[in-house]
Amino acid sequence: MNTTRLFASKQYPLSLLAALFTLLIITLTHLETKAEPIPAGQGYELRFKIAGLRDSMVFLANYYGEKQYLKDSAFADAAGNVIFKGKEPLPGGIYLFVFPNKTYFELLVDKEQHFSMECSADNMIPTMKIKGSEDNIQFYAYLSFIQEQSKMVEPLRNERRALSEQGKKTEEVDGRIKEIDERVSNYKKDYIAKSPDRFLTAIFKASEEPKTPELPKGSKDSSMIFFYYRDHYFDLFDLSDERLLRSPVYHNKVNFFLKNLVVQYPDSVIPYADFLVQRASGNKETFKYMVWYLTNNYETSNIMGHDAVFVHLVKNYYTKEKAFWTDDATLYKIQDRARILEPILIGKKAKNLMLTDSSGKFQALYSVNASFTILYFWDPDCGHCKKATPKVKAYFDRVRSRGVQVFAVCTEVEMDKWKKFIQEHNLDWINVADPKTQNNFRQEFDILTTPQIFILDKDKKIIAKKIDEDNMEKILDRELEMYEKKIGN
Numbered sequence: 001m002n003t004t005r006l007f008a009s010k011q012y013p014l015s016l017l018a019a020l021f022t023l024l025i026i027t028l029t030h031l032e033t034k035a036e037p038i039p040a041g042q043g044y045e046l047r048f049k050i051a052g053l054r055d056s057m058v059f060l061a062n063y064y065g066e067k068q069y070l071k072d073s074a075f076a077d078a079a080g081n082v083i084f085k086g087k088e089p090l091p092g093g094i095y096l097f098v099f100p101n102k103t104y105f106e107l108l109v110d111k112e113q114h115f116s117m118e119c120s121a122d123n124m125i126p127t128m129k130i131k132g133s134e135d136n137i138q139f140y141a142y143l144s145f146i147q148e149q150s151k152m153v154e155p156l157r158n159e160r161r162a163l164s165e166q167g168k169k170t171e172e173v174d175g176r177i178k179e180i181d182e183r184v185s186n187y188k189k190d191y192i193a194k195s196p197d198r199f200l201t202a203i204f205k206a207s208e209e210p211k212t213p214e215l216p217k218g219s220k221d222s223s224m225i226f227f228y229y230r231d232h233y234f235d236l237f238d239l240s241d242e243r244l245l246r247s248p249v250y251h252n253k254v255n256f257f258l259k260n261l262v263v264q265y266p267d268s269v270i271p272y273a274d275f276l277v278q279r280a281s282g283n284k285e286t287f288k289y290m291v292w293y294l295t296n297n298y299e300t301s302n303i304m305g306h307d308a309v310f311v312h313l314v315k316n317y318y319t320k321e322k323a324f325w326t327d328d329a330t331l332y333k334i335q336d337r338a339r340i341l342e343p344i345l346i347g348k349k350a351k352n353l354m355l356t357d358s359s360g361k362f363q364a365l366y367s368v369n370a371s372f373t374i375l376y377f378w379d380p381d382c383g384h385c386k387k388a389t390p391k392v393k394a395y396f397d398r399v400r401s402r403g404v405q406v407f408a409v410c411t412e413v414e415m416d417k418w419k420k421f422i423q424e425h426n427l428d429w430i431n432v433a434d435p436k437t438q439n440n441f442r443q444e445f446d447i448l449t450t451p452q453i454f455i456l457d458k459d460k461k462i463i464a465k466k467i468d469e470d471n472m473e474k475i476l477d478r479e480l481e482m483y484e485k486k487i488g489n
Contacts (some may be wrong), residue, residue: 009471045085048097050355052121053080062086062109065289066251069095080121081331089113091285092199093246110199110243135229139192139200145187148466153180158430199243206249230261240282243290254293266308266346277317277480288325291317293360299337304464305346314338350460352376353411355432358419361434363407366460371403371483372476377441377456379412380421382450389451391469393427395476402480406430411450413437455479 046060053076060072072084082097090113096104105124107117115132121123125147128140160173188204195201210232212225237244237253244250254276262272273294291313298309303312317323318334326334343351354363365375376392378385396406406429410418412419413435422431434441441447445454454474455464457479464475 001285015134030302036315043087044090045062047116048082049118050080050121054078060095061096061098063246063248067176091246092231108139108199110135135199148244149180149184153177182337186457194228198237202244203247203249206244207238210235233257233261234279239279240286242283242285245286266302268307269309270312273313307341311342328361340443344445344462344465348460348462350462353441355434355439356430358422363430365407370405371458372479373456374406375410375456376406376408377447377450378408379450380417385451388469394430395473411447
C-alpha cells in the first residue's frame with residue numbers, strides 16, 4: 001500500500017520554479033487581480049483564501065510528463081486572498097498552488113474551473129474547505145483518508161522492522177498492515193464504482209497495478225507472473241487521456257515500464273515503443289508527448305544499440321504528416337540525424353574505408369583479414385586519446401595472435417604529429433589518415449569526438465560501437481571466447 005506518496009501536499013521545492021521566482025516577483029509584485037469575474041462556463045477562475053499567507057506572489061503550476069511548468073501568477077493580499085483567472089479554460093490535469101517558499105498543494109482541474117479553496121498554510125489537508133468543485137471535494141476527502149491511514153500504518157511498519165531485526169515472527173503485525181492496505185484498496189474500488197466519469201477515477205485506475213495470478217500447483221516457472229504483469233500493465237490506463245499527461249502518473253508509469261519490464265534490446269524495445277504510441281494516438285497531445293519522449297529517450301540513451309529504436313521512431317513518426325508540432329527545419333535535423341545513424345547501427349556492415357597509411361599507400365578496411373577488427377578513430381593531440389591509445393595497444397598485443405587487427409584512423413591532418421606518435425608508441429597496426437580531407441568518414445561514422453571505438457566481425461559487421469577501451473576489452477574477450485568455441489579452438 002502507498003499511503004504516504006500519492007498526491008499528498010508537498011513540502012519540498014519545485015526545482016523548475018526556483019530560477020523563475022526572482023524575475024517574476026520583481027516584475028509582478030505590484031499586480032493584483034481586480035478585473036471583473038470571468039463568467040461561469042467561460043475560461044477559469046480559481047479563488048483561494050490561505051490563512052498565514054499575506055502580501056506575497058504565488059503561482060499556479062501544472063505537471064506535464066516528468067516536469068512541472070508555471071501556468072499563472074497572482075498576488076496574495078493581506079488577508080491571504082488569491083485569484084487565478086483567464087479567458088481560456090485550463091487543460092485538465094493536476095495543478096499546483098505554489099507558495100513563496102516553493103512548497104505547494106495539489107488540486108484537480110477538469111470540467112469545473114470556477115471554484116474556491118480555503119485552508120491554513122501550515123496544515124493544508126485537514127483544514128481544506130472547497131466550494132464549486134466536486135472533483136476537489138472528493139480529492140481532499142481521499143487525501144484526508146490517506147493521511148489517517150498513514151498515521152496508523154507507520155508505527156506498524158516500525159514495529160515490524162524491529163521484530164524482523166530481532167528475528168521474531170511478524171505475522172500478527174503483517175495482518176494489521178494488510179487490513180489497512182485492503183481498506184485503502186476498497187476505498188478506491190468503491191469510488192471508481194460510484195464515480196466512473198470523474199477525473200479522480202481515471203487517476204486511480206491509471207495508478208492501479210495488475211493483479212497477478214497464482215502459479216499453477218507444481219509449477220516453478222515464475223516468469224509466467226512477470227509476463228502477465230508486463231502484458232497487463234496498462235489495462236486500466238488510458239494513455240490517450242490528456243488529463244493524465246498533466247499528472248505525475250503518466251511519465252512515471254511509462255518510464256517504469258520501459259526501464260524495468262522491457263528487455264533492453266532494440267528488437268524487444270521497438271514493438272513496445274510502437275505499442276505505447278498506438279495507445280496514445282487517440283489524442284493529439286498525448287501522441288505528441290509519447291513520440292517526443294520515446295524519441296528523445298532512445299536518442300540520448302547510454303545503452304549501446306538503443307539508437308536503432310531512435311531511427312525506427314523517426315522513420316515511422318517524424319514525418320511531415322504525423323509530427324505536426326515540429327517545424328520544417330527541426331524535422332529535417334531529426335530526420336538527418338536518423339539518416340546518419342542508420343548505416344552504423346549494431347548488426348549493419350560498416351562502410352568500406354579507403355585511406356592512406358604513413359607511406360602514402362591506400363589501405364582498405366574491407367581488405368583487413370581478421371576474425372575481429374578494432375576500428376579506432378583517434379587524434380594524436382586529443383588528451384583522452386593519449387591515455388586510451390596505449391591501453392588499446394596493450395590489449396592488441398595480447399590478442400593479435402587470436403585473429404584481431406586494429407584499423408586506426410587519424411581524424412586530424414597534421415601528419416608529422418601523427419607519424420611521430422606512431423613511432424614513439426610503436427603502433428604496429430594498420431595506421432591510416434585522410435591528409436587531404438577527401439573522405440567523409442567523420443559524418444559516415446558519426447565521429448563528433450575522439451577516441452571512438454567500433455568492433456567489427458570478420459564480415460565487417462558492427463558488433464559494438466562508441467565504447468571506451470575497458471568495455472572494448474570485455475566485449476571482445478567475450479566475442480573471442482564464443483568465436484573460438486564455435487570453430488573448435
